[in-house]
Amino acid sequence: MKADPKNVLTGSHYLDGNHACAEGAIAAGCKFFAGYPITPSTEIAERVSRRFPLIGGVFIQMEDELASMAAILGASSGGAKSMSCTSGPGFSLMMENFGLGMMLETPCVLVNVQRGGPSTGLPTLPGQADMMQARWGSHGDYEVIALAPDSPQETFELAVHAFNLSEKYRMPVLIMTDECVGHMTEKVVIPPADEIELTERRYTDKKPGEAWPYEEGEDGIAPLLPVGKGYKFHITGLTHDHRGYPIINAEAQHQNVRHLIDKVTRHADDIIWLQEDQVDGAEIVVMAYGISSRVVQPAIARARKEGLKVGLVKMVTVWPFCEKRVRELAAKVKALIMVEMNFGQVFREMDRCSAGKCRTYLVGHAGGTVHNPEDIYKTIKEAAK
Amino acid sequence: MSVRVNQVAEEQHPMEKLLRMDRIPHIWCPTCGLGTTVTALATALDQLDLDLDHVAIVSGIGCTGRVAGYTKLDSFHTTHGRAIPFAVGLHIARPDLKVIVFSGDGDLISIGGNHFIHTARRNVDLTVICVNNFIYAMTGGQVAPTTPITARSATSPYGNYEHPFNLPLLAASSGAVYVARWTALHIRRLTAAIKEAITKPGFSFVEVIAPCSTLYARLNKLGSGLDLMKFYHDHSVIRHGADLTEIDIDYQANLVVGKFVDIEKPTYLDCLNEGNKRAFGDKYKAYGVDHGNE
Numbered sequence: 001m002k003a004d005p006k007n008v009l010t011g012s013h014y015l016d017g018n019h020a021c022a023e024g025a026i027a028a029g030c031k032f033f034a035g036y037p038i039t040p041s042t043e044i045a046e047r048v049s050r051r052f053p054l055i056g057g058v059f060i061q062m063e064d065e066l067a068s069m070a071a072i073l074g075a076s077s078g079g080a081k082s083m084s085c086t087s088g089p090g091f092s093l094m095m096e097n098f099g100l101g102m103m104l105e106t107p108c109v110l111v112n113v114q115r116g117g118p119s120t121g122l123p124t125l126p127g128q129a130d131m132m133q134a135r136w137g138s139h140g141d142y143e144v145i146a147l148a149p150d151s152p153q154e155t156f157e158l159a160v161h162a163f164n165l166s167e168k169y170r171m172p173v174l175i176m177t178d179e180c181v182g183h184m185t186e187k188v189v190i191p192p193a194d195e196i197e198l199t200e201r202r203y204t205d206k207k208p209g210e211a212w213p214y215e216e217g218e219d220g221i222a223p224l225l226p227v228g229k230g231y232k233f234h235i236t237g238l239t240h241d242h243r244g245y246p247i248i249n250a251e252a253q254h255q256n257v258r259h260l261i262d263k264v265t266r267h268a269d270d271i272i273w274l275q276e277d278q279v280d281g282a283e284i285v286v287m288a289y290g291i292s293s294r295v296v297q298p299a300i301a302r303a304r305k306e307g308l309k310v311g312l313v314k315m316v317t318v319w320p321f322c323e324k325r326v327r328e329l330a331a332k333v334k335a336l337i338m339v340e341m342n343f344g345q346v347f348r349e350m351d352r353c354s355a356g357k358c359r360t361y362l363v364g365h366a367g368g369t370v371h372n373p374e375d376i377y378k379t380i381k382e383a384a385k
Numbered sequence: 386m387s388v389r390v391n392q393v394a395e396e397q398h399p400m401e402k403l404l405r406m407d408r409i410p411h412i413w414c415p416t417c418g419l420g421t422t423v424t425a426l427a428t429a430l431d432q433l434d435l436d437l438d439h440v441a442i443v444s445g446i447g448c449t450g451r452v453a454g455y456t457k458l459d460s461f462h463t464t465h466g467r468a469i470p471f472a473v474g475l476h477i478a479r480p481d482l483k484v485i486v487f488s489g490d491g492d493l494i495s496i497g498g499n500h501f502i503h504t505a506r507r508n509v510d511l512t513v514i515c516v517n518n519f520i521y522a523m524t525g526g527q528v529a530p531t532t533p534i535t536a537r538s539a540t541s542p543y544g545n546y547e548h549p550f551n552l553p554l555l556a557a558s559s560g561a562v563y564v565a566r567w568t569a570l571h572i573r574r575l576t577a578a579i580k581e582a583i584t585k586p587g588f589s590f591v592e593v594i595a596p597c598s599t600l601y602a603r604l605n606k607l608g609s610g611l612d613l614m615k616f617y618h619d620h621s622v623i624r625h626g627a628d629l630t631e632i633d634i635d636y637q638a639n640l641v642v643g644k645f646v647d648i649e650k651p652t653y654l655d656c657l658n659e660g661n662k663r664a665f666g667d668k669y670k671a672y673g674v675d676h677g678n679e
């Protein structure tokens with residue numbers, strides 16, 4: 001299915017990451033947006049509120065982030081592609097109904113324009129310290145999909161991609177951008193609508209009375225049931241069976257949670273998207289995501305100029321973690337370096353998967369500004385010793 | 386005896402088309418007010434002769450939160466306090482559906498209080514039915530924002546000393562266009578109120594005072610559920626259009642019930658369309674008019 005031309009602002013634009021994010025969501029067919037103002041994400045909501053009236057979408061500024069997340073789940077259940085955006089403190093509030101979205105398996109997209117935390121932290125300055133909250137922020141066990149753009153152009157593309165993944169895997173998908181990318185203004189080329197591929201929602205092909213809301217297909221994903229069509233289905237945040245009926249015992253819990261985990265891990269190769277540069281034959285591989293994957297580049301270039309064999313793995317998908325690739329690389333390289341604006345949230349995953357087969361380094365800091373490339377260069381030199 | 390049982394089993398339950406019979410027996414206690422309240426909803430839907438494919442129900446958490454699970458409609462059992470914002474999203478995505486929120490006092494008014502007042506303020510076209518049993522029942526009888534002063538609960542063991550909410554006053558002052566209060570005893574009037582609330586465009590609110598014999602009555606030594614129904618019978622005062630500032634519920638005192646508010650006001654979607662029409666003129670296509678015609 002191609003994007004609807006009336007939603008797509010085809011052409012060359014000068015946009016910041018947040019505006020590009022809004023355009024990506026609109027191009028993907030987003031028709032419902034519920035949000036609450038919070039720096040540094042608010043420009044997404046502002047642009048959507050300006051763009052929606054003439055393309056048949058509804059923007060609503062809710063009373064808080066709890067309500068925003070609940071409303072996008074309700075709207076998506078009603079058939080509208082739905083989205084919200086927030087930042088640190090709002091992300092914490094959204095975790096409650098993010099978990100409901102996981103349990104109900106409701107397609108939707110949630111954007112976190114990361115700032116420095118904890119608590120109110122640094123509202124106007126970048127951070128990448130919500131990565132583990134993205135992974136484990138709502139209570140219970142589940143697998144998430146989280147994408148991290150490094151530019152306004154990529155934010156546009158990943159917004160479309162996030163909607164596609166959410167429909168394909170029937171789940172909320174996270175875009176974990178940051179203040180730097182959100183407020184960075186660059187050229188953004190929006191392609192013609194017929195070059196934007198969209199994943200259609202999968203509804204059941206069974207008749208009312210014969211279909212249940214959680215009957216898995218061969219790929220482990222259950223097609224949705226549409227509302228208002230006589231299916232009279234029930235869905236609940238309680239542990240449930242394929243009928244959507246609450247079943248409160250250990251066996252049902254195992255099946256339900258296992259399903260939420262398996263539907264992502266089974267398809268990890270399809271979901272995980274890495275962009276690699278000179279990794280073959282590298283002795284040192286730098287890993288990074290979001291804005292940090294751009295900041296590492298001058299440091300890598302400088303080290304290469306000095307003859308060091310340094311590769312880059314830019315993680316477009318942070319969750320699920322590229323476990324298989326890290327295991328492969330750890331067996332070949334001398335050292336793996338993670339560069340992120342926190343004190344080792346994704347680093348620990350890299351370190352775990354390297355299983356002691358190579359040295360691992362973290363170049364981390366608390367946020368507030370991007371890394372100094374000098375610090376990254378020094379770590380590369382250290383790793384090369 | 387066995388013959389009689391078989392005869393009963395063969396008869397269809399009169400509410401079968403509105404209940405998920407494959408989920409019966411339900412989890413509610415004997416003499417709980419939820420049975421009659423759900424019957425009132427089912428009767429109202431039946432009498433309204435609505436296309437039940439186009440009615441959806443959303444609940445939060447708690448004893449009343451389980452209503453969505455027993456109702457044979459598109460039904461959503463959400464998180465604690467968030468039934469209303471979920472329903473707001475559902476309603477906006479599908480304005481052709483009647484969306485009913487059915488939940489308890491703790492869910493809608495305590496943890497969900499902010500959503501309640503803001504959704505009433507926006508006059509979103511929802512029907513909110515709040516079963517008020519004065520207590521958190523599912524978790525074992527703790528004090529609620531509706532517990533009358535001096536009433537005992539598991540967390541007000543020496544008697545509640547906090548002022549409770551007056552729900553009709555809260556709903557009306559927040560912007561609800563239809564507000565009524567009945568008890569689980571007033572089945573006929575409650576059914577009529579639910580019918581009016583569902584038919585009314587905008588935010589309609591029906592408070593249902595209902596007995597919780599297992600916790601509220603036991604902790605306060607008020608007898609059985611039947612005794613509470615007898616209390617409602619003896620102490621309910623029907624006063625339509627009552628001054629809402631005078632209908633607070635005091636412990637074991639008279640209960641003022643009736644229809645208090647029934648006014649006309651543009652709904653959230655009416656206002657959205659009016660606002661966008663004002664801004665864009667003929668370029669704007671009214672939202673919601675094509676829904677359900679696909």
